[in-house]
Amino acid sequence: MKPNILVCGKTGVGKTSLIQAMTHAGTVPDDAIGDARPTTEGFDLYQTEVVNFIDCEGMEPGKVHATPDDATSSDQNPIESYLNLLMSEVVRRLDSNDAEQCIHLVWYCLSGSDARVQPADARMIEAFRDRVLVIVTKVDLMRRNHIEDFQKALFDLVSPDQIVMISSHQKNGLDKLLSKTLALAKPAIAEAGQEVAEFNERWQQYYVNMRDAWKRRTESEAASIIQWAAGRAAAIAAVPLPLADVGPLVANEIYMIHKLGNVYGFAVNETIITMLLGCLGGSAAGKLAASFLPFLKIPIAAGVTYGVGKAAKAYFESDMTLDAAALKKKFLEGEQEAKSQNWKKAISSDRLEEAEE
Template identity: 25%
Template sequence: MYTTQQEQLSHERDAIEEAIRNAIKGAGKVNILVAGKTGVGKSTLINTVFRGDLAETGSGRPVTQNTQEITKPGHPLTILDTKGLELKDFAEINETLEKELRDRAADFDGERHIHAAWVCIHEDGRRVEEAEINLCNLLGSYKVPVIVVITKARNDQNFSKEVRDVIKQACEVVRVRAVTEEIEVDEERILLPVKGIDDLIAATAKYIPEAQQRAYANALSSKNLEGLKQKKKQAEREVNMAAGLAGTAAAVPIPFSDAFALVPIQVGMLTKIGITYGMEVSTAAITTMVGSIIGSSAATLIGRAFVTNALKLIPGVGSAAGGALAATTAVALTKALGAAYIAVLHDFCEQKPGAELDIELITSELKRRMKFS
């Protein structure tokens, strides 16, 4: 039974929309617990590392007596902001927090787990409190990776070594200064630049599960070099996975099968890369972006697939030869499209660090680089 051209186009549109929906569903979520005394600089740190000023504009929801869940629509990051480490009734707070940890750890949904914890300690205090040690021990007992963040770092004086010695559960100890500070030394004003943020991003990435890596990359601000590095690394993974799928689909010995199969694979790849680079996880925004790109490129991609499929129909040449060439072409096309998209997004982020992605500008530049008419 033959299908009309209109039916075929409708089928392709449905496949593309499904590919976008599946990529968005697979974007994942990452949860990071941030704890520390009042005034330790948690909000500043969160807003420096992650995009979207979560600590200021995110909606907070109480989850325990002294823990707030901070998130915002379209953002795959949830911050669990734990306060009150300096309070005398920490034992009670500890009990409610332990219940939250226990419930999340037992949940079959990995997106509810706490994937890492930052326990923040002010460097000027030069002291590790018992509450901070107890919290780290509690987190460690639930296998939450603990990163001790020494905030407002100015002069170590071996304090970081003391922290490592005292807090045995710490996977990493990182000294940071989240904003530029001005201090006076001998009546001279000295600027202390931002420090340690890239180290913190890299240290945290080591402990984020594979399933949450795309969400973590999405959440990072592009104004940090390590944030951009993490985005590019994850985006390149997406390209390699898509290229493998494209090669497999194109090698199927059924005439013209890959022409239809390739586009949804590449649409899914574009969607995942866009999410990785910080695009809001929104069906409408991503559909607009992908539709604009693929609208210009689909004819070219399917046209090239048609040429290789024609070999499958030639007696004597056989489907194996046609399939091999189709697979090589499909992999090359997918990698070229993915590499070009990463390059455009990376250039945009480098030129406009921390800015929201300009879909129209990015789409236009990608079309220019790929020479789609």
């Protein structure tokens, strides 16, 4: 038996691209990717050795989605018509009385490039609350001023454990999505009387090479985020006005932690932010309060931010299990490592990037 995953969401959020990223080459042809244009009509089935993906057509504004039995009324609410389309597939498979045909899990995809979670998204997520993984795609396109509010809106709908932040293009968060999907698939396998250990082995074999590649890309992306944030902290600290850098430095660290969490597939809430900054002895802003001299502030700001980034990276790599002592050690190692870097050069690069923006 293989779990069946229903993949749904609005047109253009990257549903088919995600399936392609989660399967071996050739499973999903390139011409199935719509580049924000609708290409899937009804449902497309993509099968692998370990899982089946049922790719649903995208929800479109104003469109009334027809069910296979043509029972949809032309004056029906478009959102409800899309939900009816999804439910019709769930019921059709359930009526087959074949456990291998049933929908075991729903991936609801929404784009991180949107400014907020829309009512249509909330309706779909609530409908499948117990069996849904909410996948925020294109997290690399999330705007800095939207990221916290976007994630808070999702926390009101589902548990953080049901949210995965991914970028199919950059391969970020896919390993976390894989782990959460496997955890939810195992009970279905057991209920069907199948051998979970055997299924788990087949699953791991199918994804072993892909996971290695994802890990390398994720580590590289995380390192780039830390370097960027530390360089930005150095630029902020170069401001000659006393205490003018406090707010921006804190915001910079919080944004860095959000971005690092997203790279590893986690939606980061205030509890995680507070815990990380708290157990690491506060932020760069606190250490800078004792110094008003730019030539002292710059390496302090960069070093502390770099250390916080290294600790946060280790925390997310550990699946958020690293204890306070281990986090503190990672922070101090990072802070020490930062001393060997030329942060004045980083300031120039950061200001150049801001000018280009």
